Amino acid sequence: MEEVPHDCPGADSAQAGRGASCQGCPNQRLCASGAGAAPDPAIEEIKEKMKTVKHKILVLSGKGGVGKSTFSAHLAHGLAEDENTQIALLDIDICGPSIPKIMGLEGEQYVEDNLGVMSVGFLLSSPDDAVIWRGPKKNGMIKQFLRDVDWGEVDYLIVDTPPGTSDEHLSVVQYLATAHIDGAVIITTPQEVSLQDVRKEINFCHKVKLPIIGVVENMSGFICPKCKKESQIFPPTTGGAEVMCQDLKVPLLGKVPLDPRIGKSCDKGQSFLVDAPDSPATSAYRSIIQRIQEFCNLHPSKAEQLISS
Amino acid sequence: MEAAAEPGNLAGVQHIILVLSGKGGVGKSTISTQLALALRHAGKKVGILDVDLCGPSIPRMLQSQGRAVHQCDSGWVPVFVDQEQSVSLMSVGFLLEKPDEAVVWRGPKKNALIKQFVSDVAWGELDYLVVDTPPGTSDEHMATVEALRPYRPLGALVVTTPQAVSVGDVRRELTFCRKTGLRVMGVVENMSGFTCPHCMECTSIFSSGGGEELARHAGVPFLGSVPLDPELTRSLEEGRDFIQEFPKSPAFPALTSIAQKILDATPACLS
Numbered sequence: 238m239e240e241v242p243h244d245c246p247g248a249d250s251a252q253a254g255r256g257a258s259c260q261g262c263p264n265q266r267l268c269a270s271g272a273g274a275a276p277d278p279a280i281e282e283i284k285e286k287m288k289t290v291k292h293k294i295l296v297l298s299g300k301g302g303v304g305k306s307t308f309s310a311h312l313a314h315g316l317a318e319d320e321n322t323q324i325a326l327l328d329i330d331i332c333g334p335s336i337p338k339i340m341g342l343e344g345e346q347y348v349e350d351n352l353g354v355m356s357v358g359f360l361l362s363s364p365d366d367a368v369i370w371r372g373p374k375k376n377g378m379i380k381q382f383l384r385d386v387d388w389g390e391v392d393y394l395i396v397d398t399p400p401g402t403s404d405e406h407l408s409v410v411q412y413l414a415t416a417h418i419d420g421a422v423i424i425t426t427p428q429e430v431s432l433q434d435v436r437k438e439i440n441f442c443h444k445v446k447l448p449i450i451g452v453v454e455n456m457s458g459f460i461c462p463k464c465k466k467e468s469q470i471f472p473p474t475t476g477g478a479e480v481m482c483q484d485l486k487v488p489l490l491g492k493v494p495l496d497p498r499i500g501k502s503c504d505k506g507q508s509f510l511v512d513a514p515d516s517p518a519t520s521a522y523r524s525i526i527q528r529i530q531e532f533c534n535l536h537p538s539k540a541e542q543l544i545s546s
Numbered sequence: 547m548e549a550a551a552e553p554g555n556l557a558g559v560q561h562i563i564l565v566l567s568g569k570g571g572v573g574k575s576t577i578s579t580q581l582a583l584a585l586r587h588a589g590k591k592v593g594i595l596d597v598d599l600c601g602p603s604i605p606r607m608l609q610s611q612g613r614a615v616h617q618c619d620s621g622w623v624p625v626f627v628d629q630e631q632s633v634s635l636m637s638v639g640f641l642l643e644k645p646d647e648a649v650v651w652r653g654p655k656k657n658a659l660i661k662q663f664v665s666d667v668a669w670g671e672l673d674y675l676v677v678d679t680p681p682g683t684s685d686e687h688m689a690t691v692e693a694l695r696p697y698r699p700l701g702a703l704v705v706t707t708p709q710a711v712s713v714g715d716v717r718r719e720l721t722f723c724r725k726t727g728l729r730v731m732g733v734v735e736n737m738s739g740f741t742c743p744h745c746m747e748c749t750s751i752f753s754s755g756g757g758e759e760l761a762r763h764a765g766v767p768f769l770g771s772v773p774l775d776p777e778l779t780r781s782l783e784e785g786r787d788f789i790q791e792f793p794k795s796p797a798f799p800a801l802t803s804i805a806q807k808i809l810d811a812t813p814a815c816l817s
Contacts, residue, residue, distance in 0.1 A: 403652065459751065461745060500711075
């Protein structure tokens with residue numbers, strides 16, 4: 238019986254198609270032909286384009302539905318509150334592009350003068366259109382977003398990703414490899430069913446040498462609007478993000494409680510930070526955003542280092 | 547006209563149901579597991595095929611993480627999650643050497659494993675095979691539908707949560723079903739409101755009404771709303787049988803009703 242190789246050397250490695258673990262892999266012939274080995278010229282082109290982008294942050298999670306897009310959108314909103322900061326939000330969730338809805342955009346790309354958005358959602362003519370693409374076509378779209386969009390002078394580029402550790406994640410890391418990514422913010426919810434996927438995501442970051450800015454624990458407790466008592470809807474049966482972060486030695490940036498107003502703001506395409514300034518979730522967001530800014534300022538990009546030296 | 551498939555390992559499987567959603571985190575794995583358990587309690591033999599290669603959640607939900615997968619002449623032997631051997635499971639989770647190991651594969655490799663999962667698991671005699679999928683409309687979904695097509699799946703259960711952001715993605719999943727010729731058995735709305743255990747006030751944490759509206763817009767049956775239930779989430783964490791242990795819980799009536807609708811929609815087999 239054919240085994241799928243666990244130790245795939247990688248389509249672009251020197252061993253592609255030739256390694257012992259390649260025997261029996263359906264892609265062996267393709268890899269052995271050297272198709273994957275040549276460096277993609279787009280990587281250099283993207284590096285050039287990214288020279289005007291100071292900080293790049295990826296928002297990841299192994300798990301779906303934990304609040305990556307919600308967080309990406311509000312990170313963008315929070316940073317853009319400073320009118321002198323130019324923010325770009327790139328949504329590379331090709332199959333499930335949530336960002337246009339959460340940002341209240343029906344095709345225009347600018348939420349504010351200083352906050353621009355790009356998503357495959359803008360390219361779809363109907364809300365029922367499905368993007369039924371295999372990996373290589375998704376990768377091509379991501380390449381186009383990074384290489385062909387005129388980003389201009391941007392202080393923060395936030396990249397919202399789909400759940401998982403697959404084509405989109407590999408591609409964005411590969412294409413931005415030479416352009417310096419500041420780091421990844423990893424979103425989770427408290428329960429083990431999420432954490433078990435998030436640990437994989439953390440390992441993915443280590444594997445591809447992507448720095449981890451920290452972990453955000455979302456949906457961390459619910460305060461009943463009537464009686465104000467707290468309930469754990471997604472119980473942290475294994476200690477939640479706090480214990481995971483201690484075990485894996487990554488920073489916990491903060492915990493965001495569940496507030497029904499968050500979902501409503503996202504549905505209306507408005508900033509929750511503005512809609513509910515008094516919410517404990519808003520304070521949590523603001524504190525996390527500040528920690529992210531501090532991280533980026535402490536770890537300037539190579540371009541910035543060269544300029545200041 | 548499609549050529550009849552070599553029956554192989556799916557010869558003894560009566561009905562195949564896919565559980566899909568365009569959106570992540572809406573409860574596909576939860577609904578898959580609870581549907582399987584409810585069908586088991588209705589006296590059926592059920593298999594679960596977990597084709598979420600990056601985030602295989604089902605083993606933990608059935609307290610089966612770390613179990614070994616053995617091989618027989620016909621292929622992989624699925625893992626039985628109960629002593630009576632009425633629920634069996636196959637997941638990439640069983641094939642990982644370390645549970646925290648990330649499966650960082652591109653499309654073609656994922657497709658290859660999914661084809662193997664469909665054809666090389668020795669399911670034996672099953673009344674239902676429930677196929678849990680990752681979010682999206684990409685490689686895994688295309689590979690699964692293509693591999694299962696010759697076996698004529700009963701259809702797809704599509705899961706959403708109430709809010710517009712979910713419904714927005716799930717609409718696209720319904721288009722995927724239409725384009726690939728997969729019958730939609732119905733829409734399930736999960737996380738429909740939370741009843742505070744302290745004061746019994748029900749709050750629509752993730753908005754409300756989206757699932758029913760989506761079903762109406764797409765012209766497919768609405769199978770029901772499942773409320774947020776900490777006993778359900780805890781059962782999933784600990785791999786316990788929620789259907790058996792918590793019949794008084796808020797989510798129980800909804801889940802058993804959905805299972806009953808599936809049973810009612812299943813054509814009777816000629817014995």
